[in-house]
Amino acid sequence: MTSNLDTDWTAHARRLADTLRNNGDLRSPLWHAAVSAVPRHLLVPRAYQQDDTGAWSQFETAAALERVYSPETLVTALETVGDKQFPISSSTKPDLMVRMLEILDVHNGQRVLEIGTGTGYNAALLTHRLGNEQVFSVDVDDDLVSLARKRLDAAGFRPTLVAVDGVHGLPEHAPFDRIIATCSVPAVPWEWAEQLAPDGTILVDLKLATSAGNLVHLRRTDDRLEGNFTTRWAAFMAMRTGTSPEPLAHADHAPGGRTRPTNAPATPWSEATVAWFLAHLRLPPGTSFGYDLDPDTRQPVATTFSAPDGSWARVSLTDRTVTETGDTPLWSEVEWAYEQWTAAGQPPWDRLGLTVAPDGTHQVWVDNPNSSHRWLLPAASK
Ligand SMILES: C[S@@+](CC[C@H](N)C(=O)[O-])C[C@H]1O[C@@H](n2cnc3c(N)ncnc32)[C@H](O)[C@@H]1O
Numbered sequence: 329m330t331s332n333l334d335t336d337w338t339a340h341a342r343r344l345a346d347t348l349r350n351n352g353d354l355r356s357p358l359w360h361a362a363v364s365a366v367p368r369h370l371l372v373p374r375a376y377q378q379d380d381t382g383a384w385s386q387f388e389t390a391a392a393l394e395r396v397y398s399p400e401t402l403v404t405a406l407e408t409v410g411d412k413q414f415p416i417s418s419s420t421k422p423d424l425m426v427r428m429l430e431i432l433d434v435h436n437g438q439r440v441l442e443i444g445t446g447t448g449y450n451a452a453l454l455t456h457r458l459g460n461e462q463v464f465s466v467d468v469d470d471d472l473v474s475l476a477r478k479r480l481d482a483a484g485f486r487p488t489l490v491a492v493d494g495v496h497g498l499p500e501h502a503p504f505d506r507i508i509a510t511c512s513v514p515a516v517p518w519e520w521a522e523q524l525a526p527d528g529t530i531l532v533d534l535k536l537a538t539s540a541g542n543l544v545h546l547r548r549t550d551d552r553l554e555g556n557f558t559t560r561w562a563a564f565m566a567m568r569t570g571t572s573p574e575p576l577a578h579a580d581h582a583p584g585g586r587t588r589p590t591n592a593p594a595t596p597w598s599e600a601t602v603a604w605f606l607a608h609l610r611l612p613p614g615t616s617f618g619y620d621l622d623p624d625t626r627q628p629v630a631t632t633f634s635a636p637d638g639s640w641a642r643v644s645l646t647d648r649t650v651t652e653t654g655d656t657p658l659w660s661e662v663e664w665a666y667e668q669w670t671a672a673g674q675p676p677w678d679r680l681g682l683t684v685a686p687d688g689t690h691q692v693w694v695d696n697p698n699s700s701h702r703w704l705l706p707a708a709s710k
Pocket of ligand 1: 416417418419420443444445446447448449450451466467468469472492493494495510511564565566567568569
């Protein structure tokens with residue numbers, strides 16, 4: 329017997345596909361069919377939501393179909409660090425997911441590797457489009473892979489899922505025509521390039537630090553990976569590695585410092601995302617950023633930047649001045665990046681490209697790889 333839920337979700341999934349098409353995120357009828365046919369609520373039976381105080385609580389998605397079949401990220405796993413909880417897995421926003429699938433430009437018969445299985449929703453879309461035999465997906469988290477396998481199977485999708493650290497790809501099933509990563513990386517592993525078929529491509533979020541980078545679409549040639557960043561900015565959760573990242577600096581700092589005028593925007597991570605990316609060619613690992621709030625109104629009055637060595641900068645949101653203390657001139661590095669970006673004509677993301685060489689060298693350039701506006705990424709310049 330067909331329950332109301334069974335019939336309801338198909339109408340919701342269809343409405344989501346229509347919305348994504350009407351918003352211009354989805355163009356291909358094949359992806360429209362996939363979004364219409366994948367039961368997101370079965371792959372994500374429960375999700376977490378955060379209230380105004382930052383506390384997380386769980387909700388059943390079958391009772392929230394409107395929300396599940398909407399362009400909303402659904403957080404599905406949390407990690408507790410100290411007294412705080414942070415998302416470590418989610419079902420990505422469907423609008424971003426289909427934009428990436430459109431960019432990936434898959435064709436019948438092609439083999440795709442996804443790094444970051446999570447809930448399996450994206451693996452289900454790929455499997456609907458290409459078939460069980462063509463889709464491979466890995467996640468570092470055994471429990472997530474087991475759950476995704478069970479739920480995908482129940483929904484009729486049987487891609488190959490493997491619990492493994494995606495930084496090494498999946499060599500035993502290579503070659504792949506496409507690799508899509510749904511977690512961000514600080515550098516593109518050359519092992520992925522080695523597992524690509526000739527002319528294969530990789531779509532991945534390259535982030536040097538929080539918000540510092542964007543999706544990049546790279547094509548394999550004989551001796552390199554090369555391609556452009558995407559027009560629209562996007563952000564994924566960072567790939568988990570065996571080693572702990574540099575701990576983020578604490579915002580406490582010594583008083584004092586010199587105050588001077590500045591021309592760079594106080595919130596580069598939102599006002600000048602390319603410059604914020606370039607700033608991380610020089611900012612020390614573990615630099616944290618945030619806002620100073622007015623104690624009475626709780627409204628932001630300045631942005632702050634702190635480095636692990638205690639260096640600190642405070643940029644006023646009202647009078648375009650900066651106060652810097654410590655040995656590392658944090659704001660001067662942001663100003664350097666803003667000047668570099670401005671000297672290049674303040675190019676948007678899609679005028680930026682990346683070349684990755686087999687020795688791991690990553691070079692970012694404006695318009696073409698031989699441009700006079702080009703920079704080596706820090707991982708490569710060690
Ligand atoms: C945004 S979620 C992926 C969403 C997923 N594609 C979906 O459709 O639900 C990011 C995923 O990357 C996974 N991940 C993090 N580090 C990883 C690693 N080193 N190798 C493979 N997967 C990793 C996380 O466990 C998490 O499930």
